[in-house]
Amino acid sequence: MSQDIQTTVKLNVEGLSLNSASLWNITRRRLFRRKSAIVGMVILAILVFIALTAQWLAPYDPVKSMLDVKDYAGRAQKRLPPCIHAFGCPEEQTQHILGLDGNIRDEFSRLLYGARLSLLIGLSTVSFAIVIGTVLGALSGYFGGWVDNTVMRVMDVLLAFPSLLLAIAIVTVLGPGLQNALLAIGIVSIPAYARVVRASVLSVREMEFVSATRALGGDTMQILFRRILPNALTPLIVQGTLGIATAILDAAALSFLGLGAQPPTPEWGAMLGAERNQVFTAPHLVFFPGIAIALTVLSFNLLGDGLRDALDPRLAHLS
C-alpha cells in the first residue's frame, strides 16, 4: 500500500515537471521513444528527399520514351525486365534498375517522380479538407442551433457514402483528371475534420478562459481563432497525418481506375492501372509502384499512430 502511494506521489511530481516543458518538446521526446514512429519518420524523410531531388536522381526522363532518347545505347524493348549490371545483367545492355514500361520508359525514373506527386496529393487534399472542415466544424460548434444542425446533417450525408464510392461519383460529375480527383478526395474527407474540430470547440466553449476573453471585450473571431481553435490542434494533427495516408490510397485507387492522373503522368496508381493486364508477363511493372504506394502510406500511418500516442495526455505517465 505504502509502495503504491509512493509511486503515485512520484508520478505526480514527474507530471509537474513535464508540464513545465512545452507541449512540442514533450511530444518530440515521446515520439522519438517509439520505434515504429521512428521507422515512419525515416521512410518519410527518404521519400521527401527523393521527391525534392527526383530530377537529379532519376537516370532518365519520366515521360519520354527511350526511343526518343539521344545516343541510347541499349536495344529499346517494351516491358523489359529489370537489368542491373551488378547482378549479372550483360554489360552491352543499358542498365534499367526496374526495367522499362509498356511505353518504353524507364520505370525507376517514373517511380522517383511519382514520390513527388504522391506527397503533393496527400498534402494538398488534406490541407484543403482541414481548412474547410475546420471552418465548418468551428462555426457548427461555436454557434450551435440551426447552423450546427444544418452543417452536421450535411456531414452525416457525406459520411453515409463509402468514401471511395462518393469520390468516384464526384469525379464522374467533374470529369476525370488528377485535379478533379484531388478535389473529390478533399470533399470526401471534410466530415472527419469538421467533427474533430466541432468536438474540441464544444469541449472548451464554456470554459472560463473563453468567458474571460469575452468579458475583456474580445470579438467572436478572436475568441474562436485565438482561444478556442488552438485546442483543436492536436487532434487535427493526428487526424491529418492519418488522413494523408488515406488520401494517397484513394487517389491511387482513382488513378488505377482511370479517373485520376492521366497518362503520361508518372503517378503510381495510374502506372499500376496501365499495366494491370500485364501482371503475368511483366510483374515488375505492377510490383514496384504498389510497393511505393504501400511504403508511403505506411510511413504516414506509423507517424500518425506515433503522434496520437505522443500527444495523448492520458498516456503522459508512460513517458
Next chain:
Amino acid sequence: MTTYILRRILLSIPVLFGILFATFTLGRLIPGDPCRAILGEKATDAVCNEFIHRHGLDKPILVQFGYYVNEIAHGDFGRSFRFSKPVTELLIERLPITVELSFAALIVSLVVGVPLGILSAVKHNTWVDVITMLWANTGVSMPVFWLGLMLAYIFALALKDTPFQLPPSGRLSPGLITVPFYEIWNLELTPGTTTFTVLNFFSRMNILNGLLSTDFKLVKDAAIHLILPALALATIPMALIARMARSAMLEVLGQDYIRTARAKGLTQRVVVLKHAFRNALLPLVTVIGLSLGSLLGGAVLTETVFNLSGVGRILYEAITARDYGIVQAFTVVIAVFFVVLNLLVDISYAYLDPRIRLN
C-alpha cells in the same frame, strides 16, 4: 430498448433523404448529353427531343426529384439506358455477387483479425505482438488493387501446378452450369412475384445456392474462385480489426476486476475470453461498422481486378457510359445498405452496453 431503436430509425430518415437528394443532384450534374451518350453522336435533334420528353428530363429539376423519390418509394429504380432493362433487374443480378464477396471478406477479417488482436494483447510486448502489429500496419497500408494483382500472380502463376494453385478471375470454372436451388426443389414459381425475386436473388450467390441444392462440386468450385478476391478485400478490415481488438483488450486487461478475476484463481482462458473480451467488444463493433464502408468501396476495386461482374464493377462501367439510371440507383442502394448496417451497429451497441440505451 424499443424506444431507443425507434428513435435511432427516425434519426436516419433525414440522412436517407439527404442521400437521395445528393445522388439525384450528382446524377443530374454529370456533364454531357444523356441522349447522345445513349443513342450515339449521330442522333438527330428530333429524336433527342422525343427521348428527353419520354424520360421526363425536360421537367423542372425539383419536379424530377419528386418523381424520383416517388418511384424509389415504389421500388422502381428506372431503366438502364444502356442495358435497356429495369435497374431493379440488374440489381438482382449483380448485387448478390458483391454481397457474397463482401460477406466472405468480412468473415475472413473477423475470424483472423479478432483472435490475432486478442493474442497480441495477451502476449503484449513479446515477439508475437510485434510481428502481429507490424503485419497489421502493413495491411492497412496496402492498396487493395495491388494486393489483388499480386495474389493473382502468386497463386495463379508462381504456384501453378502445385496444390495451392487458385484461379485469378471469374466466379466458376468454364463449363460449370448453375441451376437455381428452387428449380431443384421443384418449387412452382411465377417470375415477377416477390417470392421469386427474393429466391432468385439468393440463388445467385453460388456458394449458398450450391449448399441449398446440395451440389458440393459447385460449392467447392465457387469457394475456390472466391478465396483470392475475398482475401484481397479482407486485408484492410482484418488489420483494422486486429489493431482495435488489441487496444481494446489491452485497456480492459489493465483494469481492477481482471486482477480480481485472476486473484480468484480463474484460468487465463476464462479471464481473457469471458471477463475481458466481452468488455472489449464495444470498440470492436465500431470498427466493424467502419470496415463495412471500406469493404463496399474496396469491392469496386476487387471486382475490377478479378473480373467479377458485381455492383462495384457495373457502377464503374455505368459511370464511364453516363448511364444515369444505374449510377443513381446503385449509389443509393449502396449508401442505404451502409446506413442500415450502421443502424444495426448502433443497435448492437445498445444491446452490448446498457448505459447507451438508458441515456
